[in-house]
Amino acid sequence: RHQKNMADDQKREQVRSNESSDQQAIVENNLADDRPGLMDLSGVKLELNGPETAPPDYRNYRGAEPEVVFEPAVTAVNLQAAPGPAETRPVKIGGGGDISENIAKGFFAYRPGAFDLAVETSKSEVVLPDVDGALRGAWLLTEIDHWDSEKERLVLLTDNCLLVIFFDFVASKVQSFRRIALKNLSSVKMGPFEYPANSFMTPRAGTGVQLSWSKEEATLAQKWNPFNRDMPYSIFTSHPLIERSLREPDVYRVETFHVALVQGCQAIRTQQSPNSLALNVVEGPVLIESYASLWSLIHNQSRLGFSRERGGVSF
Numbered sequence: 214r215h216q217k218n219m220a221d222d223q224k225r226e227q228v229r230s231n232e233s234s235d236q237q238a239i240v241e242n243n244l245a246d247d248r249p250g251l252m253d254l255s256g257v258k259l260e261l262n263g264p265e266t267a268p269p270d271y272r273n274y275r276g277a278e279p280e281v282v283f284e285p286a287v288t289a290v291n292l293q294a295a296p297g298p299a300e301t302r303p304v305k306i307g308g309g310g311d312i313s314e315n316i317a318k319g320f321f322a323y324r325p326g327a328f329d330l331a332v333e334t335s336k337s338e339v340v341l342p343d344v345d346g347a348l349r350g351a352w353l354l355t356e357i358d359h360w361d362s363e364k365e366r367l368v369l370l371t372d373n374c375l376l377v378i379f380f381d382f383v384a385s386k387v388q389s390f391r392r393i394a395l396k397n398l399s400s401v402k403m404g405p406f407e408y409p410a411n412s413f414m415t416p417r418a419g420t421g422v423q424l425s426w427s428k429e430e431a432t433l434a435q436k437w438n439p440f441n442r443d444m445p446y447s448i449f450t451s452h453p454l455i456e457r458s459l460r461e462p463d464v465y466r467v468e469t470f471h472v473a474l475v476q477g478c479q480a481i482r483t484q485q486s487p488n489s490l491a492l493n494v495v496e497g498p499v500l501i502e503s504y505a506s507l508w509s510l511i512h513n514q515s516r517l518g519f520s521r522e523r524g525g526v527s528f
Contacts (some may be wrong), residue, residue, distance in 0.1 A: 248422045298505065317457035318513060319519040321382035322353055322365070325459060331380045339369070339376055339390050346372025349477060355518075357421070357448045359431070361414060361503035362440045364518035364519035365452070368470065370477055375424075393447075395481045397426045400493035405469050406450075407498040413505045421499035422471045423448045448499060460515070516525050 236519070237510035316322050332351045340348060350370040355363050356377065356524040369376040375398075401424050406417040435441045452465035463469045478492045503509065512518065 219428050278309050297430070311459060312453050313344075317454055318362060319521045321521075321522070322452075323454055323458070327382055328353060328460065328464065330385060331382065332369070334385065335367055335369060335376070335378050335380060335387055335390075338387050339378060340371060340399060345374045345376070345392075346457060349474045350470075352464050352466075353454070354449045354467055354470060357450060357501060357508070358439075359436055359441070359444050359502060360504075360506050361509040362499050362512045362518060363516075365520060366449070369448070370470075370473055373481060375474065375477075391427060393424075395478045396486055396489070398424055398478050399490070400425045401430060401471065401475055401478070402495040402497060402499055403468075404495075404497045404499055408501055408503060410464050412503060414501070414503050415499070416512070419450050420467055421448055421450050422474075423499045424474070431463055439508070448501065453516070521528055 225390050321327060329353075331353075336348060348369060348371055352368045352370075354366055354368050356366040357363055364379070365382075367378040367380040369378065373395060375395060376390055376394065377395040379387050379388040381388070401422065403420065403422045406419065406421050408414045408416070423446055425446040429445060431444055431446075435444060449470065450468050451467045455465040458465060475492065475494055482489055482492065
């Protein structure tokens with residue numbers, strides 16, 4: 214039995230040897246084939262280069278294709294959410310400059326030479342050199358009264374006084390004016406507008422400048438009288454033409470008026486009243502004590518306080 218097993222193993226080994234010889238013969242015949250397009254790869258050694266055996270410039274090569282930057286996917290996380298109903302945003306009412314070119318052309322002050330004519334007319338009719346001194350600056354601003362109504366006002370700053378003029382740009386004449394002595398001003402405040410906590414008025418955008426010349430508060434009768442003109446303060450903001458003017462926009466900007474006014478008040482105190490109380494210059498919210506003025510809303514939206522052309526009728 215042992216001899217029989219050995220004989221079987223020899224037969225199997227002989228079969229494997231014959232199969233290996235046949236496979237080698239097939240490979241040699243293929244390599245020796247003279248058919249075109251085939252290469253003789255006999256004796257060729259294939260080797261894969263790793264980073265250690267790569268060419269010297271391997272790490273400096275960036276390729277010919279541009280670098281691709283993958284942007285983050287747009288998801289609900291990086292989309293800006295729309296403001297909710299609880300968020301309130303200030304809005305432009307009358308003054309401020311967010312008007313179209315066609316609306317700007319409706320202002321008589323927009324016409325070439327209108328502002329210069331208003332200044333020259335007011336200078337000759339209103340300015341008193343012995344009382345006011347020399348003219349130092351002129352602005353066309355929006356005055357906001359205690360009932361939140363906007364009115365177009367020409368403001369002249371002199372050595373000694375501030376002149377607030379109602380100039381009719383339609384008729385090109387002075388209708389009325391107020392003279393405020395700079396030495397009587399007690400405080401000048403500049404900042405955003407705000408209304409009382411229980412007010413129903415729409416929040417107002419823009420910057421306001423409030424000048425006060427009395428330490429006494431306005432009486433209740435003065436506050437609730439829409440025709441009262443004896444309030445102990447004035448509030449100004451920029452004119453609507455600030456962004457649509459044919460001339461330098463600074464004459465419509467309340468911020469430049471604020472700078473000149475503070476400098477003028479400080480100068481006259483230094484020259485005439487060095488021992489007087491210093492001007493109180495404040496940065497903070499400018500309060501408009503208006504609660505539910507439907508008239509001012511209609512007045513401001515229609516710009517009734519400005520000299521304008523209104524469908525063939527000018528006022």
